[in-house]
Amino acid sequence: MSLNPDFHKRYHGIVRCTGYLVTMTRPDLAWSYSELRKYVQFPGLSHMEAAEHVLRHLRATWNETITYTRRNRRVNELWGWVDTDWAGDTDTHRSHTGYILLLNCDPISWKL
Numbered sequence: 001m002s003l004n005p006d007f008h009k010r011y012h013g014i015v016r017c018t019g020y021l022v023t024m025t026r027p028d029l030a031w032s033y034s035e036l037r038k039y040v041q042f043p044g045l046s047h048m049e050a051a052e053h054v055l056r057h058l059r060a061t062w063n064e065t066i067t068y069t070r071r072n073r074r075v076n077e078l079w080g081w082v083d084t085d086w087a088g089d090t091d092t093h094r095s096h097t098g099y100i101l102l103l104n105c106d107p108i109s110w111k112l
Contacts, residue, residue: 030112
């Protein structure tokens with residue numbers, strides 16, 4: 001199956017930019033990014049629709065923020081959350097793991 005080069009280039013660009021946003025400022029898009037990047041080599045129309053849905057979400061939430069709060073904070077307190085599943089990806093049966101580490105309620109490291 002040969003892909004339209006413009007279609008492939010657009011899909012690849014959306015996925016690449018989403019990956020940059022996930023790394024720099026939008027960890028909330030990590031799951032969407034991981035799903036979209038599976039199909040970078042051979043995207044179909046449904047994949048492009050999902051990528052464009054992410055763009056619409058970005059347009060609608062550009063001014064929203066993630067706020068982390070915790071009661072009984074102490075100065076220079078390091079804390080975090082972690083979550084995982086077992087074989088949660090229905091396509092590959094791979095597990096997902098994510099964590100976030102915060103120092104004084106500011107995120108310093110995350111992986112989704």
